Amino acid sequence: MCKKPLRSFYICAMTSTKFLPADYTQNLSSTSFSYASPSNIALIKYWGKQGIQIPKNPSISFTLDTCRTTTTLHFEKRDNHKEDFEVKVILDGKHKPGFEAKIHQFFSRILQYMPFVKEYKFIVETTNSFPHSSGIASSASGFSAIALCLMEMEREMQPGLTDTYFTQKASFIARLGSGSGCRSLEGPLVVWGEHSEIEGSSDIYGVSYPYEVHENFKDFQDAILLVDQGEKQVSSTVGHNLMHNHPYAESRFNQAHENLAKLIPILKNGDLDSFIHIVESEALTLHAMMLTSSPYFILMKPNTLKIIEEIWEYRRETGIPLCFTLDAGANVHVLFPKNYKNEVQDFIKSSLSEYCQNNRYIFDSVGTGAIKL
Numbered sequence: 437m438c439k440k441p442l443r444s445f446y447i448c449a450m451t452s453t454k455f456l457p458a459d460y461t462q463n464l465s466s467t468s469f470s471y472a473s474p475s476n477i478a479l480i481k482y483w484g485k486q487g488i489q490i491p492k493n494p495s496i497s498f499t500l501d502t503c504r505t506t507t508t509l510h511f512e513k514r515d516n517h518k519e520d521f522e523v524k525v526i527l528d529g530k531h532k533p534g535f536e537a538k539i540h541q542f543f544s545r546i547l548q549y550m551p552f553v554k555e556y557k558f559i560v561e562t563t564n565s566f567p568h569s570s571g572i573a574s575s576a577s578g579f580s581a582i583a584l585c586l587m588e589m590e591r592e593m594q595p596g597l598t599d600t601y602f603t604q605k606a607s608f609i610a611r612l613g614s615g616s617g618c619r620s621l622e623g624p625l626v627v628w629g630e631h632s633e634i635e636g637s638s639d640i641y642g643v644s645y646p647y648e649v650h651e652n653f654k655d656f657q658d659a660i661l662l663v664d665q666g667e668k669q670v671s672s673t674v675g676h677n678l679m680h681n682h683p684y685a686e687s688r689f690n691q692a693h694e695n696l697a698k699l700i701p702i703l704k705n706g707d708l709d710s711f712i713h714i715v716e717s718e719a720l721t722l723h724a725m726m727l728t729s730s731p732y733f734i735l736m737k738p739n740t741l742k743i744i745e746e747i748w749e750y751r752r753e754t755g756i757p758l759c760f761t762l763d764a765g766a767n768v769h770v771l772f773p774k775n776y777k778n779e780v781q782d783f784i785k786s787s788l789s790e791y792c793q794n795n796r797y798i799f800d801s802v803g804t805g806a807i808k809l
Contacts, residue, residue, distance in 0.1 A: 452640060455549050455605045460593035468510045469588040470809035473581035475503040475566065475574065476619045477658060477761060477769050479715050480696045481722040482629065484679030484689065488545060489615045490639050492679065493692035494629025496699065497619045498771075500658060501803030503566045505577035508809075509585035510559040522557035528564070538613075542579065545612040549605070550586055552593065566660070566798060575672070579613030580606070580620035584806055607641035615676075618642040622805040624656075625649065625703075633697050650706030655774040655801060659784050662796040663739045664766040670726075670733045672764045678729035688725060692718075708773070712751075712759040715771065719762040737766040739791035744768070746791075750783055774801070 482495035514522060521543045525535040539560065543553045560582060564574055587606040591597050603621060610617035611628075618641050619626040625645035631637045635646050679685050695714050702710045726733055740762070747760050747770065758772035758780050770788075772780045781799060789795045 452549075452608070455608055457549065457551070457590065458594060460552070460590075462593050462595060464511075464513075464589060464592055466589075466592060467512065468508055469585040470506070470508040471581045471584040471806050472504045472506045472809055473577045473584060473620050473806040474500045474623070474803050475505075475577045476500060476616065476626065477763060477771075478616065478619075479718065479761065480692055480699065481718050482615060482692075483676060483722055483725055483764075484682070484685060485615060485676050489611050491615060491629040492685070493689040494627060494631040494634070494637060494696055495616075495619070495692070496625060496627045496645065496696060497616070498656060498658065498802045499620065499623030499626060499805055500800050502800045503577070503660065503798060505562055505564050505574065505581050506809070507560060507562040507578065507581035507585060509582060509589075510561065511556040511589065513555060514557045517554045521553060524559045526559065526561045528562075539582075542582075542613040546586075546609050549609065550590060552589065553586070575614035576610075576617040576620045579617040580610040580806060582613065583607075583610035583617070584621065584808070588808070604641050611641060620806065624654070624802040624804060627696075631693065631696055633700060645703075647700060648704045650704060652706035652708055652773055653703055653711070657772050657774055657777055657780070658800045658802070659770040659772075659780065660798040660800060661743055661768040661770065661784070661788055661792050662794075662798070663737050663743070663768060663792055665793050665796065668735060668765055670735065675726060675729070675733075675764060678731075679725065682725065682729060684725065684728060688721065691721065708757040712757060715761050716759050719760060722764070723762060735765050736762070740766050740768060743788055743791050746787055750787070754779070756780065 476497040476499050478495050478497040480496045482491045482493060484492035486492060521540050523536050523539045525532045525539060527535065547553060562578060583606045586609060587602055591602060607618040607621050619628050622644045626642045627634050627637050627645055628642040629637060630639050636643045695718060699714055723736055726735060744760055747758060751758060756776050756779060758770055761769045761771060784797060789797060
């Protein structure tokens, strides 16, 4: 079942109250915190939301390793707390005023949970190991890194926070900046969105996948083929909103619930063929939702389709269990078990790199989550 009754909103509201802070008992002695937080790639896709960053269907993702955002959050006490938030964003060494409006909106959403954001002026110094806004989840890694830095501030002011509470609230806060950001704190598999068959799953924060995972899916590899490194013509925020009144929305939300249920035994028994079928179907369905939105739009490029066809042909000819998935963009993620790493990387270099912009691709693997620096 995917339709969320009004009761779901009340449950979310009641659950959110546990993240309201107690009185802060200590003053901050630090002046900055730093985290490297990874991107993630969804296997079951989230597309469509309600309220403030509440998903219309659950999703599950692999946490990546080398595709990371490294962020240092500098902060300094200020005198006038009544003024608007004071934030400066530096991306790859350059001042980016255009990103500051996003941080202001983010701070507005988290203010009741972190009232101290009004008391400090901030400098967000951040770098990505991958192109921004190109279909790799840069907003997810970026907001998860900021959320973790903010939680370090809260932990210093409110000692005694448990690790579980710290992680859950950091995921909750990241979600208010970027929905999929709540899946970028831990690894290797993270679930976001309430699902009847996944214990502890929640609409308001991500949880580590709690069940058995077969050796076939451990140390999984992800080669990211950078078909288009430019900014997307249609943002994910706009795309999500177009799921309101979408003619196929309810069927899609049901499908995601069903596919996640099917994935549980697959992850346990190591059935690579069934895994491939679900993952590729999910990727194509995501883009089918874009093609059938009103207005409709296309984020794939001609070379995206050429890569998909090459992957299918290579899999038929060799029997190697590689598959593709797509996020909200033109780039292609090639997923495969580690024991086929040499063969698949050679295939990418010899046959797929020509379809990448400037022959660029990234070899990554499943990771374990964010790291405090």
